Amino acid sequence: MAFELDGRLAADTIPVGDLMLSRVLLMNDSRYPWAILVPRRPDLTELIDLPVAERTILMEEIAALSGALRDLHAPTKINVAALGNVVAQLHVHVVARYDKDPAWPGPVFGKGPAVPYEPAAAAAAVAGLVARLGVA
Amino acid sequence: MAFELDGRLAADTIPVGDLMLSRVLLMNDSRYPWAILVPRRPDLTELIDLPVAERTILMEEIAALSGALRDLHAPTKINVAALGNVVAQLHVHVVARYDKDPAWPGPVFGKGPAVPYEPAAAAAAVAGLVARLGVA
DSSP: OOOOOOHHHHHHEEEEEEOSSEEEEEESOTTSOEEEEEESOTTOOSGGGSOHHHHHHHHHHHHHHHHHHHHHHOOSEEEEEEOOSSSOSOOEEEEEEOTTSTTTTSOOTTOSOOOOOOHHHHHHHHHHHHHHHTOO | OOOOOOHHHHHHEEEEEEOSSEEEEEESOTTSOEEEEEESOTTOOSGGGSOHHHHHHHHHHHHHHHHHHHHHHOOSEEEEEEOOSSSOSOOEEEEEEOTTSTTTTSOOTTOSOOOOOOHHHHHHHHHHHHHHHTOO
């Protein structure tokens, strides 16, 4: 069976590119620098559904994305989370947080309606991630 | 410099034992089966502060703890998160979630006051994790 991106994840995000294991998505919410990794494997819900070798790759992709967001945004803190209570398909949030952002110090998940990017800002945010991650 | 557990993490949890890299703590909140991994290294804030070899170990400790909670509680979903907006010391939450728990489908973090375990329930919860993780 082939990998298919969950429709809700597709609707809420802008594609950035593919790393070795994961699709990288930019959350279409300009309130936070927020990206998502989705391992391109069918029928995954939990981290422990991944074989150990792919868990290792996923951890390194989390690290690469965290480093990219840190370089781009110099945040107060990086938040990493695999929740999946609303969208079951395994996905990992990596969010650059600031001590003055609207949800601080709480988590960003489920906090009010997203504020979509303007087209030029979306393009710039995607380009920054593409350049640092080396994805296309 | 030696590892020292953050005072707030110590106050909010009950010790379970030490895995190869991380201290395992039971969150003292009987509303959720909720454990925390704290890599026993000084001065860590982000996952990317860990060397790559230890990130791999941490991922496997997350998997082991996820598996233990799944075996013990048969949850709807497992939530994994490294946030650190309140307590900066690197720590990873692993929470067994139910579709009828008080915070579902939102995250559990910062949702109302904890409901501490009764002593016998705390001992049973710790013993279950100790047996499945092989820690002491």
